Amino acid sequence: MKVSSRSSERSEAERLVHVPLGERAYDILIGPGLIGRAGGEITSRLKGRRAAIVTDENVAPLYLEALMDSLQTDGIEAVSLTLPAGEKTKSLEHLATVTDMVLAARIERNDAVIALGGGVIGDLAGFAAGIVRRGVRFVQIPTSLLAQVDSSVGGKTGINTRHGKNLLGVFHQPDLVLADTAALDTLSEREFRAGYAEVAKYGLIDQPDFFAWLEKNWKPMFAGGPERIEAIAIACQAKSDVVVEDERENGRRALLNLGHTFGHALEAATQYDSARLVHGEGVSIGMVLAYQFSSRLNLASPDDAVRVEKHLKSVGLPTRIDEIPGEMPPTEKLLDAIAQDKKVKGGKLTFILTRGIGEAFVADDVPSSEVLSFLEGKRGK
Amino acid sequence: MKVSSRSSERSEAERLVHVPLGERAYDILIGPGLIGRAGGEITSRLKGRRAAIVTDENVAPLYLEALMDSLQTDGIEAVSLTLPAGEKTKSLEHLATVTDMVLAARIERNDAVIALGGGVIGDLAGFAAGIVRRGVRFVQIPTSLLAQVDSSVGGKTGINTRHGKNLLGVFHQPDLVLADTAALDTLSEREFRAGYAEVAKYGLIDQPDFFAWLEKNWKPMFAGGPERIEAIAIACQAKSDVVVEDERENGRRALLNLGHTFGHALEAATQYDSARLVHGEGVSIGMVLAYQFSSRLNLASPDDAVRVEKHLKSVGLPTRIDEIPGEMPPTEKLLDAIAQDKKVKGGKLTFILTRGIGEAFVADDVPSSEVLSFLEGKRGK
Known part of the structure; x- marks a missing residue:
């Protein structure tokens, strides 16, 4: 033995x-x-x-x-x-x-x-x-x-x-x-980075101090220092707090989907081809889009979207749709994928939006026309 | 329309x-x-x-x-x-x-x-x-x-x-x-009778008055009188009471398996051939066996076993293994089927036994040798 x-x-x-x-x-x-x-x-x-x-x-x-x-x-x-x-x-x-x-x-x-x-x-x-x-x-x-x-x-x-x-x-x-x-x-560097997007997510949902800590400490965390265990423990505690409050996702737990509605649509658009996009990368782009969309709706400051994008870019994560290799479908198709996502209730679009770093909230009545024109603007059409 | x-x-x-x-x-x-x-x-x-x-x-x-x-x-x-x-x-x-x-x-x-x-x-x-x-x-x-x-x-x-x-x-x-x-x-008469075995079960578990009521009122209940709705409501209420107390069967809910350990073994022994035995018929024979086995273990009076058998027989349900048409496997095989039943915990045999009409309880340490010699005695070997 x-x-x-x-x-x-x-x-x-x-x-x-x-x-x-x-x-x-x-x-x-x-x-x-x-x-x-x-x-x-x-x-x-x-x-x-x-x-x-x-x-x-x-x-x-x-x-x-x-x-x-x-x-x-x-x-x-x-x-x-x-x-x-x-x-x-x-x-x-x-x-x-x-x-x-x-x-x-x-x-x-x-x-x-x-x-x-x-x-x-x-x-x-x-x-x-x-x-x-x-x-x-x-x-x-x-x-x-x-x-x-x-x-x-x-x-x-x-x-x-x-x-x-x-x-x-x-x-x-x-x-x-x-x-x-x-x-x-x-793990490969790419896999580790993709997981890191979910770590950063907890800071963006409701822990601005943790996000600031990550901005300072991501390098030793990537390198395997004690910061790694610390960050994982904080992330698990954050998830636990949300799950304990809403085990079966009737409300607050939906916050964990920050970045995921856009992210899932991008994953679907690449036919879940991991050579082009893995889940955490989709979440990274999705979180940036969620902040930019929130800013466009005058909910959050544009500075917050810039800060989120800057940090995710610095660790090496993609932050823009046009970073995904290969042809992407037209924006209408992306919107279809969003509407088919399971977080649709009674036909309305549900999004996790934000009022700032660590201030995410569930919005369940987002008009699809707003999403469409936002995404078209992002893609330069 | x-x-x-x-x-x-x-x-x-x-x-x-x-x-x-x-x-x-x-x-x-x-x-x-x-x-x-x-x-x-x-x-x-x-x-x-x-x-x-x-x-x-x-x-x-x-x-x-x-x-x-x-x-x-x-x-x-x-x-x-x-x-x-x-x-x-x-x-x-x-x-x-x-x-x-x-x-x-x-x-x-x-x-x-x-x-x-x-x-x-x-x-x-x-x-x-x-x-x-x-x-x-x-x-x-x-x-x-x-x-x-x-x-x-x-x-x-x-x-x-x-x-x-x-x-x-x-x-x-x-x-x-x-x-x-x-x-x-x-429903066919046979199907109705088979369902009736589960109705009577609630009386036998913990409602002796309901069992006595059924002994008096089963005929109008079978004929479709108001007694039918009454009996179904009492049975549903009884099941509800047990489920509310122990939704996921960690304890008391197992009582609902009265007659089912023997019954499932008989169903398995007939390869679930409904021409030979349907679930409720297996439960009927199983409940009589549970009372007889409890009596043999000096837990219940033999009179109770006689009373249960008499009532189930009077409504037309089978009460003995040898009433099942066709060849039945040897008793050791029946015991194997009992041991494979999912109500086995840590290898010990779990049975629902009884101290009388309406006094069922969970016994989780029944020696298989006792079951074997009881069943062999029943089958005249």
Whole structure:
């Protein structure tokens, strides 16, 4: 049996964020080396002694063995399933494969499905955990920055259909999140940056001080200093605060979609081709557009839009539609994609707008004509 | 437009059971003619004005047109999907068909999926309603006695897999249940009787007076007198009480499985061949076995087992394993089916046992050797 040396040590820098959701409360641990300590962290919190791990072909070679070793050391009987990497894996066919594997492993209510990977694996495995026996335990081990600060916290799970993204799913909170920050060292610069867009988002929603802190500290955060763990912990705490207040997105939780309505439309316009645009890049451009649109509506100062764009540009994120490589569809088509986004209620356009840095709010009656002329202006037509 | 004459009248005998589940609270209406009044009952409670109806080939010819007419009259835009009747429809393939149809109909969060049919349609459509956009509104229009008193109340939804029945699903409470008692007039005697086993179950769990009332009043109840509505309302109220106390079956709700552990094993042993055994018949035999087993364990008086068997026999329900037509597997095989039942926790056998009429309780440490020798004794080996 191979146990990596890091497995016994708890880093001093490690942080814990508790998500107080009553009987669905859970802990998020953030720090280096958590994959190698997963067994102990799970057995100290969950009753079951079986686990079914879902991972992908990129992540498995890096971390699956260390995770299996740790589980075995702590007496958890585990099986694993390695799926193709990428957004296409969030399909009904793969959901069927995962649920069949989980049932074959005789996972009962107190046993766990473990997601080892990024947002795709987390969303798919979480959906499976939510429907097997009407809900079994779920442990998230997010290995991307995006998953550590966003998709692994809050209980949204789902798959894509021919009608759109994330249209089938359940709310199923994890029982434990292990955000191993050492895993981020293997991310590409581009992937890390894309995740950073979601980190900055929390500052822009309602924490102006955090945004100012990021403007000062993003370099050591990118370089892997203690600022990285700090920033992830603040982001997880921010998401937790919103989720606790509005677990099932009847109101305030929609704020987390800042930048996402424009962003999703851009992703759809590029056919989710990650060579052209990944989710976090869409969010980056989308957040800048949200600030510019808010400024055009005389809600926010134009200076704020300039400040947001400047910061995101400085970390290397795209901030303008024309930075997306390849041909983009006409603006009317982008608007169609916005109208088809699932955050449409009763036919009206819902947007997250803002009155300044850290002052986002939900507007659910934005006229589509305003959006159209704003976007046309942006694209120089 | 055709509106049946009954659609405007509310029967004096109509009953309402409110299920007080906080923000998931809902009403169960019980009485004749509710299908023809569905539109008005829905629009007075739900905000959405679209609906996707799921039904089956047996029920559609009888009630689909009346339901569509009523919805149209009240301004609800509805589409429908008619599936094959029978347990095989509770599959992942049919779930995919239903969710695709619901998404194509652009059902949003406040719109409704409507289940028009028995337990199979309710379980499947409810699962779809629970996962489309992470949950849309759900209206149950149960047309069998079993569905009116059991599966349409309480929020359990699900489909079957090769590993067993109901192994995939969610808890998704309906927003409204319309139990049209006139629909019961078209049930076969056998179907009605099978549903009756679940009615009697509520008396046996914790309402000895209701059981005594049924012993006196089952004949007018079968004949369609006001006793029928009364009995259905009492059964729905009883189920509501249990569900409100333990929505997600962490404890007391398991009592609703009285007779079901043995019953499911018998259903599995007949390969769910409804010509040999339907669910309610399995529950009838299972409840008698639960009383006899409790008596053998010196928990209940043998007189109670005799009384339960006598009553179920008098309404025409089977009460003994050897009444099931065809060859039954050896007792060890039955026990395997019991052990594979999903109500197994940590390997121990969980049974609902009883101390008398209306005194059921959950026992989660029943030794399988006791069950084996009890069943062998019953079968004269």
